[in-house]
Amino acid sequence: MLEVGIVGGTGYTGVELLRLLIGHPDVAIRVITSRGEAGTPVADLFPSLRGHLDLNFTDPDPAVLAACDLVFFATPHGVAQSQVPALLEAGVRVVDLSADFRIRDIATWEQWYGQDHGCPELVGEAVYGLPEVHREAIRTARLVACPGCYPTGVQLGFLPLLERGLVDTGDLIASCASGASGAGRQAKVDNLLTELSGSFKAYGVGGHRHLPEMEQGLRDIAGGDVSLTFVPHLLPIVRGIHCTLYGTLKDTGVDLQALYEERFADEPFVDVLPEGAMPQTRTVRGTNSCRISVFRPQARDKVVVLVAEDNLVKGASGQAVQAMNLMFGLPEARGLDYPALLP
């Protein structure tokens, strides 16, 4: 039985991580910390867990965390940086769901996140937790930096094209949309039902923190410079990310459907849909699956890739559990292999 701890579990990635770990047959949740909610039964904050988890939030205690095999950080950025070194020192492995260790260039991180990086010395060691790209490194990693929700979809969608050098890397576009849970469990007027329901809008067009993460990942895949235009939109739904990706083909003779099917044939959580089918976010809601379609409209030189995932699962907590499974030699899909609730 794997003993795990969670630091910061009062947000939506926290409750989703709890849900997944409760259903995982090889995991025991030993501790979940929250300074603000210390003493509160977890099921009081998250009534969905009532009857399924008999645990209170506690103040973080280094000794208790150090006794875990693995600690997840589901904290705002800046927190993991200060606590990870001691845990690694104590032999605990770490999966960080925050942005702290995702970006290799420290100056870029500090620019986008508006603070000094508290632990630059571990950034180089951290493995970027996208199993479809870094599976082997994740298996042996001490510290895994889980990808952001948008970066997961955008990288998986462009992956086969960039690996094979089939598109113009200077002209990539990602028109994406996310459910409101991506904005977290924070009391803000902008995220009230009355403000979002029945409406749709773009946001962060001028600049979004996921852009440098995506460009870094796409560069790694392409083996060279890339330029991505990224426009996120806010959907009046709770969960789900949809990415519509546009690229200019250098060669229109490639069988795109075959390319995608072959690239992801062995991937447990990437599902390339049959030709002509289009993914819907609801068919992956609550699951770790990422569904992808590829099109060449009007047989012109533009390729359109559609990607659907659940921002809280494959885009966050599910991907974290997938990484955990890899790190501890468990079957990769353990605890993650069930169909979506539909309708």
Added chain:
Amino acid sequence: MLEVGIVGGTGYTGVELLRLLIGHPDVAIRVITSRGEAGTPVADLFPSLRGHLDLNFTDPDPAVLAACDLVFFATPHGVAQSQVPALLEAGVRVVDLSADFRIRDIATWEQWYGQDHGCPELVGEAVYGLPEVHREAIRTARLVACPGCYPTGVQLGFLPLLERGLVDTGDLIASCASGASGAGRQAKVDNLLTELSGSFKAYGVGGHRHLPEMEQGLRDIAGGDVSLTFVPHLLPIVRGIHCTLYGTLKDTGVDLQALYEERFADEPFVDVLPEGAMPQTRTVRGTNSCRISVFRPQARDKVVVLVAEDNLVKGASGQAVQAMNLMFGLPEARGLDYPALLP
């Protein structure tokens, strides 16, 4: 391994039954029939099941069904009546999710359902599949008639009061609301997103087919006549039923909270909330749990009971699986014991 078949699986109770059975460790789904969709892969109709179920809809074949241990009917009313006798004859046990065997009085059934009853001789044998009331009979039943979605909530909510004779049975009120999946997967203008979204209305105030079923069940519990006023409403959500029940207390001295907690203490799927808490449909979405609160507002003589359940799970397919577990000596919660997706 229990071998099960499903007759009629193209509706929402069908896909929900499939989801639950896919996750059930002791069940193998042998066959799912649909005249209209024969030959279609199930996952084409329900993309949520893609990768989880490799089965096509088939035309009903009596021999194939007769080889099952259990057959579920997820059909419109009138269908099970004609096929159940042969299956029982063949030694197959049956769980019927339709209304065919719920009402003992044949004339009442025929009046509300507008057709002759095709199998009155089995109505007496059929066990009403509400485990909280008929658990022992379900264990040995050949034929279980699953309760309707509203009747489940209304009966569970009034149960402790009626068993103990604490309310005026001539003055029961059930003000209920259901998500749109209760109306089924049918192409009707009234059920379009454009017609329902952002709106709320009552329906069926003049008369609803669940009324005679509820009054029959409440009479059984009360051991005498009852009069129920039932007003259903339509919520612009997919899943969930909420019942707000009103009764007039004959004795205001009873500790209602203790009464409810004690009555349901051993029930795996009825969760009496702490005093003052109120159930939300989302906290039971996708689960077989029924959550109940009880109040006596302003310390007057009215009791208010709040009940939340998922109409497709505890109100239909989950309750059917619970019955199956009982019928075959499996742990009652097998395959049904997981938390809701939240948010």
Added chain:
Amino acid sequence: MLEVGIVGGTGYTGVELLRLLIGHPDVAIRVITSRGEAGTPVADLFPSLRGHLDLNFTDPDPAVLAACDLVFFATPHGVAQSQVPALLEAGVRVVDLSADFRIRDIATWEQWYGQDHGCPELVGEAVYGLPEVHREAIRTARLVACPGCYPTGVQLGFLPLLERGLVDTGDLIASCASGASGAGRQAKVDNLLTELSGSFKAYGVGGHRHLPEMEQGLRDIAGGDVSLTFVPHLLPIVRGIHCTLYGTLKDTGVDLQALYEERFADEPFVDVLPEGAMPQTRTVRGTNSCRISVFRPQARDKVVVLVAEDNLVKGASGQAVQAMNLMFGLPEARGLDYPALLP
């Protein structure tokens, strides 16, 4: 041209009042105050008004308000109490959308609102602004206390029955549901889209501030004591209130449809639907209309009344404009007579 001012206009009743007054041919909005947003263009806070209102929020200035013909208070409770006396003194008439002057019994007000009443001497003079009951008094009132959103629906629904003494006044039930705009434009986790969307729940079962207001109004209509059980619920929609009212008929021989049609025949904003029809909140969304149906299910002794209104219009700002029209001798429906947006 009527010159009006608005005190506190940063909430949802404020923006709705602005929308209605912008479309009113006889009104000029002179000033809108907000301490928190002083200096901000109104259209920056409410982009729907961009191009339609060229006004900034200002700090409240008694002289400016005193120069108006009418001042609306769209403030939290407790504010109007302190400012109304000076305005009346200056000859300004006041329509208060808050709860400050709704309840005649000061002790009751103080108990439910948890503070001392700041202006008890004007409570007796304030006219309760429900035109269907107090039309003549509103015409000449200096101070109108607009009814709450739930009280409007509940009183209009029970009105014909109570006026004629047709129901047991000791056994009235109001099972109501409101859209989330009823909770106001406040940054609270509970009101996030992620917390409310796709869900339904009751709230305030133990006690809600609208209960004493409703019982006071119903007593006035009935001419004697009443006992009301009131259970509000929260709908995952933006606008709309639906009331399902239950009463016990003392005489089942009355023609209820005729009773309702006759009572409201001359009311511009109460629409009794044809027999058998049921109101939907969306058909009155954005309008001042209140739609009502009456039923006697199963021809028993229970009467069921269904009421739909828009909580921000007939339940707040529209009713305030209707009162203004009456107070200044304008046609009662002026500025309020347009159909709902549908779908």
Added chain:
Amino acid sequence: MLEVGIVGGTGYTGVELLRLLIGHPDVAIRVITSRGEAGTPVADLFPSLRGHLDLNFTDPDPAVLAACDLVFFATPHGVAQSQVPALLEAGVRVVDLSADFRIRDIATWEQWYGQDHGCPELVGEAVYGLPEVHREAIRTARLVACPGCYPTGVQLGFLPLLERGLVDTGDLIASCASGASGAGRQAKVDNLLTELSGSFKAYGVGGHRHLPEMEQGLRDIAGGDVSLTFVPHLLPIVRGIHCTLYGTLKDTGVDLQALYEERFADEPFVDVLPEGAMPQTRTVRGTNSCRISVFRPQARDKVVVLVAEDNLVKGASGQAVQAMNLMFGLPEARGLDYPALLP
């Protein structure tokens, strides 16, 4: 008083046209036809109009229509083609909301709409009803072909860039999303609330009928060939279209904000937002306004234009009324100049 008729008014553009015309001070609705609903009071089909329109649907009667000043066609494609010639002959002017006269190339029309064109001789005369491009021609037109909902947003968004030759016309991308009312009032399983709610997907990626219409319009504006990649998506909301447009700038030195503000300075229904602001569909819901923002993310060579409109108003019925105003010398904004309902 302008006397107007409507052919085919049982869909969502029909009811929206009725709502707008009811509120228009210079219009009298003389007749509304529907073969399927002949005899039905309009307010029975559309309860929002109850009390506002006392008219029944009738079978189409050429004499009655010929007595109108203007006839609107709110019919499926193929219908207007057969009836327009006789009306024009009779001196009636026509605004066609369907696709019948939008595309000048008959072969293209026939290919995308899958039928022979019934009236090719009038296609050349028909004026494409986008006032921002064809205002003067609309004033004198006998026959106006109203633009589709997506084409309105896409053309208005690209207009300033293409007129000035600032972007690569071979590389235009329109990533658009529409509310479900765009799919019409048709009984289809795919459009049920249970199928769409809480989900998002692309559709028609392989080819959508609005593509040739858009490319024709963009060619006209650009004065040369264009290539557009168009991906529509389906939003789980009732109303609203959002277009996110991508182009490659030939010159990055242009002041895009000034360009857009100047181009649309005199347009009553195009509102260029302040720099950095982003349009939301809800702020134009129910209105004829089209809101636009323009960005150059990361100061690279890509321009991103955001457009929000109401698909049933500026994308259909409002634009038709705007055309009518122009055709009959009325103020262009008459009957269309009111703020959106918000929240």
